[in-house]
Amino acid sequence: MAIARHGRGPGAVARAYASQVHPVFMLPPVATALFGAALAGEFDPALALVHAGTAFFAVYTAHVKDGYVDFHRRGEDDDHPMTERGCRLGLVGATLGFLACLAGVAxxxxxxxxxxxVALVTPTWVxxxxxxxxxxxxxxxxxxGYPVGIGLCLLGGYAAQTGRIAAAPIALAAVLVVTLAGVKVIDDAQDYEYDRSIDKRTVAVTLGPRRARRLATVALGVGLFAVVPLAIARVLPASAPAASLAFGGVxxxxxxxxxxxxxxxxxRGAYLFLAGLLVATFFRPLADAPLPDITVLGPYTYLATEVVFGTAALALLVRAGRDATRRAAATIALLYPVAYVWDWYTLEVGVFSIPMRTGIELLAIPLEEHLFMLVVxxxxxxxxxTVHARRDAEPADEDA
Structure with missing residues (x-):
């Protein structure tokens, strides 16, 4: 029985099986598996490559099975390079390749x-x-499914080298899972109309494209920002937020x-994010760099920070429009008396102090605190x- 649907002979068979190698989706798990090994510090290159092989064959299994189901069972795809027998043989070959690499890891x-x-690697094939x-x-x-697989590749690569799991690989795996989940939601939304027509319950079909995009944006934001507190807590290197900054622009x-x-x-931005995290965690370029010390401004330090953030606030309100600026001014005016009494009381009873200030006081509290109650x-x-103006401009979802 034939294996390839287009052409005959070994060349056609090779082309059919090679068509299931999708670099866009295969490079991240393979690279992440190697990243996990690199996190261990000194690592065994042969072991790292064999473990990366498990990632390759796990994703290859997914591609062959997906094509088999979508074309031969569901009739969703217009074409597929392999016959049913070819798909089954491809699944057997991918599984044997995975088991061989798993045995190599062991x-x-x-x-x-x-x-x-083994416990971390096996679920990737499943x-x-x-x-x-x-x-x-x-x-x-x-x-x-795919983001969790990426996370397991990272953890498996580290565990294979060290026999344990540490805080840094767990944190990085969690960041990648959350971030890539946001990417996957947007990716699935490309097929919204078709998926909806066959009652395929992706996030876009379940929530609607607009809400799905919001959820994806939140996931991306959470994943990117999580790098910052993790770096502050010294779970990740100080330079790790630079990777979030680069991907955040994308x-x-x-x-x-x-x-x-x-x-x-x-x-493509995810590749940049992964590369940035790799450089940060492996080379640690800012390991010995001190934090910028703005206290060189002396008594004007606090005031300077308020000018910076106040300028940003004003720019956002002006960009949002005149009505938004008026609403904000009215809200701040009503909030100010409450904030003033709260601020005066906490300063009076010694809850906190402000050493880097001008010393100018108005109505029994520092000048900087008056500005703080306006700027924040x-x-x-x-x-x-800004956020809600953008949402109001979006078209409403169709019924999902």
Whole structure:
């Protein structure tokens, strides 16, 4: 029986199987597996490559199974390079390749590392095999399958080298899972109309495209910002937020684009994010760099920070429009008396002190505190008006 649907002979068979290698989706898990090994510090290159092989075959299994189900079972795809027999043989070959690499991990890893490494690696194949038709019809599993697999690749790469799991790889895996979940939601939204017509319950179908885009934006924001407190807590290196800053620029552009363009930008931006995290955690370029010390401004330090953030708040409100600025001014005016009494009381009873200030006082509290009570709510309202103005401009969802 034939294996390839287009052409005959070994060349056609090779082309059919090679067509299931999708670098865009295969490079991240393979690179992440190697990243996990690099996090261990001194690592065994052979073990790292064998473990990366498990990631490759797990994703290859997912691609072959997905094509088999979508074309031969559901009739969703217009074409597929392999016959049913070819798909089954491809699944057998991918599974054997995965098992061979898994055995290699067990042999090359230290005896104490083997159980944990195997426990973390095995689910990646399970996720790939069950991607279709079990996982890809549920909004939770269809969204989290690939990101969770990426996280397991990182943890498995680290565990294979060390036999344990540390805070840094766990934190990085969590950041990648949340961030890539946002990318996956936007990616799935490309097929919203078709998925809806066959009752395929992706997040976009379940929530509607508009709410799904909001959820994806929140996930991306949470994942990118999480790097900052993790760096402050010294779980991640001090330079790790630079990776979030770089990817954040891509996200800021992508979330305003259509799903196809956004996905293209975000997938490539994710490579940049991963590369930035790798450089930060492996080379630690800012390990010995002190924090910028703005106290060189002396008594004007606090005032200077208020000028910076106040300027940002004013810019946001002006951009939001005259009505937004008027609403913000009215809200701040009503809030000010409450904030004034609260601020005076906390200063009076010694809850906090402000050493880096001018010393000028108005109505029994420092000048800087008067400005603080204006700047903070203005910044909050500026962000609020900007976000909701954008949402109001979006078209309403169709019934999902």
């Amino acid at each position: 042999v090359l890893a230290e005896s104490t590392a083997t159980p944990l490494a 996720i790939g095999y069950l991607h279709a038709p079990q996982f890809d019809t549920n909004p939770v599993t269809t969204t989290l 996200v800021a552009v992508a979330v305003r684009k259509d799903s196809g363009t956004a996905t293209m930008l975000l997938v 709510p203005a910044l909050v309202l500026g962000i609020h008006e």
